[in-house]
């Protein structure tokens with residue numbers, strides 16, 4: 556469900572003056588109904604609202620912030636495919652998302668050139684011709700924003716490639732729009748597939764989780780998916796050890812293990828979300844003291860041109 560800032564303020568009982576929003580962003584406001592329900596009315600500082608509300612702050616040009624902060628455009632030999640990592644390839648399955656996260660590192664990515672379904676055949680042929688690839692990661696946009704039939708058609712083609720052992724889906728849909736997430740055909744396929752199946756969801760704050768997400772994630776888990784979460788460290792949203800500790804516990808309650816905590820990709824328009832590395836490391840130190848190791852995510856940054864995510868560690 557897309558809304559203007561004015562409509563959103565009306566629904567959430569907020570005065571436009573207190574939020575400093577902009578109506579005409581090139582990356583417009585988009586918030587699904589399930590996510591909207593999780594935002595607290597009357598609270599201009601709600602951590603979920605901050606993730607979707609276009610602010611005047613986005614017009615600032617932060618130092619080092621650019622349109623392609625992780626170098627995606629340098630690494631796609633075939634449209635739709637991004638081959639940055641050894642043994643794994645990322646396939647941009649859909650240009651769309653159910654939500655527009657203001658900090659999105661692909662908010663300027665030219666999806667129309669790279670994610671058209673007519674590129675899939677070429678992408679599948681490229682993967683089939685390279686036996687060093689054993690894992691295909693469906694990304695986007697959000698692959699779960701595809702119609703379920705189209706998603707399954709793609710997955711079934713991938714499964715036919717003998718050297719592919721693992722299918723990974725990166726999706727925010729099960730968290731922000733669980734009512735719209737693919738279920739029937741995907742679950743039936745997953746129960747009988749030979750592939751290892753990994754679903755990496757994207758949740759930044761415990762308030763994003765609900766009974767609906769719990770029910771859906773249980774179904775995925777019972778069908779054979781390993782469930783992991785990645786979050787982005789965001790100023791004003793989750794930049795405290797207490798908030799991230801609550802998130803790890805809430806995810807675990809829903810059968811999901813914390814995987815990565817990403818330092819913000821320096822994408823133009825998102826500089827107001829930046830947390831310093833020293834601040835991030837301090838938070839990690841507190842998390843390690845408070846949580847069992849399996850609930851502590853790895854703090855990482857994606858660096859353009861690097862062959863893997865770069866851990867951020869104390870020296």
Ligand code: SF4
Nearest residue numbers: 652655656659696727
């Ligand atoms: S769901 Fe992911 S790809 Fe989509 S807008 Fe949010 S961060 Fe970007």
